[in-house]
Amino acid sequence: MRSVIDILDLSVEELEGLIQTSLDIIQRPAEYSELCRGKKLATLFFEPSTRTRMSFEAAMYELGGNVISMSSAASSSAAKGESVADTARVVSCYADIIAIRHPKEGAALVASENATVPVINAGDGGHCHPTQTLADLLTIYREKGSFEDLTVGLCGDLKFGRTVHSLINALSRYSGVKFVLISPEELKVPSYVKRDVLKQKGIPYVQTTSLEDAIPELDILYMTRVQRERFFNEEDYLRLKDSYILTPDKLRGAKEDMSILHPLPRVNEISVAIDKDPRACYFKQVLNGKYMRMALMRLLLKEAGTL
Ligand code: NCD
Numbered sequence: 181m182r183s184v185i186d187i188l189d190l191s192v193e194e195l196e197g198l199i200q201t202s203l204d205i206i207q208r209p210a211e212y213s214e215l216c217r218g219k220k221l222a223t224l225f226f227e228p229s230t231r232t233r234m235s236f237e238a239a240m241y242e243l244g245g246n247v248i249s250m251s252s253a254a255s256s257s258a259a260k261g262e263s264v265a266d267t268a269r270v271v272s273c274y275a276d277i278i279a280i281r282h283p284k285e286g287a288a289l290v291a292s293e294n295a296t297v298p299v300i301n302a303g304d305g306g307h308c309h310p311t312q313t314l315a316d317l318l319t320i321y322r323e324k325g326s327f328e329d330l331t332v333g334l335c336g337d338l339k340f341g342r343t344v345h346s347l348i349n350a351l352s353r354y355s356g357v358k359f360v361l362i363s364p365e366e367l368k369v370p371s372y373v374k375r376d377v378l379k380q381k382g383i384p385y386v387q388t389t390s391l392e393d394a395i396p397e398l399d400i401l402y403m404t405r406v407q408r409e410r411f412f413n414e415e416d417y418l419r420l421k422d423s424y425i426l427t428p429d430k431l432r433g434a435k436e437d438m439s440i441l442h443p444l445p446r447v448n449e450i451s452v453a454i455d456k457d458p459r460a461c462y463f464k465q466v467l468n469g470k471y472m473r474m475a476l477m478r479l480l481l482k483e484a485g486t487l
Contacts, residue, residue: 182483183292183299187310187346192353199321201475216245222275223249226282231466232302236279239473268295276486298480306340306410312443313346315469319461323439329356333394335424336404338363343443345373352383359385360394364423391424396433403442403449427451441465
């Protein structure tokens, strides 16, 4: 059974296909509105979420299907001690496809090994978040027209930010991509990402603590929230939470066509004064996420023989 746990579970050709499907959905939504009639998505969210859960649900409704969901981990049998493996097996009896978010790295993989329907990882701890990357990729594609020769600045919590890890993996497959990794010392990109992706593929990257110094050369600036829930102590979080705040002042040195992305939710990382700037793409990114989730569910349900 084909699941998507990591962004690398999708080939570059499949990503291109998902982008083209999303663009077609945007052009001709009526063509897709009955596609999943009678099908059900189960959303299993063991961690807070607004966008990811609601966009999966909206995506399934816009494909003509239905949604069943756990209202929270606390109200499900997880609170009684049920394992992710058993929950996945059980929910496979009710749904045609599952989207799962869990605080533990690897939980989505365990779910996929035990489910009998496709499983989509909607975020596993500080590890990865492939469908956010799909939203990011469609946004970059619509803004820039290609993924090649981009200088991409990733700023904020690069250690715990799962969206960052998945985006690095995805963009490392295109030629001419360079990364500028902007973070406090304590929140640098994990060494396994540097070793297994950046160094292994010979991708140029620099690490810096200064957003101001980095900004002039960037084509994309990807801001992130400091991931409070993954910190071991509150003091460290309080010390680091406002390390980077993007203000109109800081944008002065940036390229005219630099795109500003953020997976959201934002806390303080981007001043609301930036929202009116034509370079701000983070609300477009939210909408793009819904289209890409529609395209992904269509692909997986087709491969499973359900459609
Ligand atoms: C992100 C996540 O959950 O990792 N949010 C999202 O899905 N859009 C980023 C975050 O929570 O900071």
